[in-house]
Amino acid sequence: MGKVLRCGELFPGCSVEARGETEDEILKQAAEHARKDHGLSQIDAGTLAKVKAAIRTA
Numbered sequence: 001m002g003k004v005l006r007c008g009e010l011f012p013g014c015s016v017e018a019r020g021e022t023e024d025e026i027l028k029q030a031a032e033h034a035r036k037d038h039g040l041s042q043i044d045a046g047t048l049a050k051v052k053a054a055i056r057t058a
C-alpha cells in the first residue's frame with residue numbers, strides 16, 4: 001500500500017501526482033515538482049502542512 005499526493009488539490013488544474021511508500025518520498029518529489037513547475041523556491045510550514053494534509057493512502 002502506497003501513498004499519493006495529487007498536486008491538483010493544492011494547485012487546481014495541475015495533474016501531477018507524486019507517489020511513494022512513505023510521506024518522506026512524496027514530500028521530496030512534491031518539493032522538486034513545486035520548485036520546477038510552480039516556482040516555489042521554498043516550502044514554508046503552512047504549505048508543508050497543506051501538502052501533508054493532501055497525502056492520501058492509495
Ligand SMILES: [Zn+2]
Binds near residue numbers: 008
Ligand atoms: Zn503541480
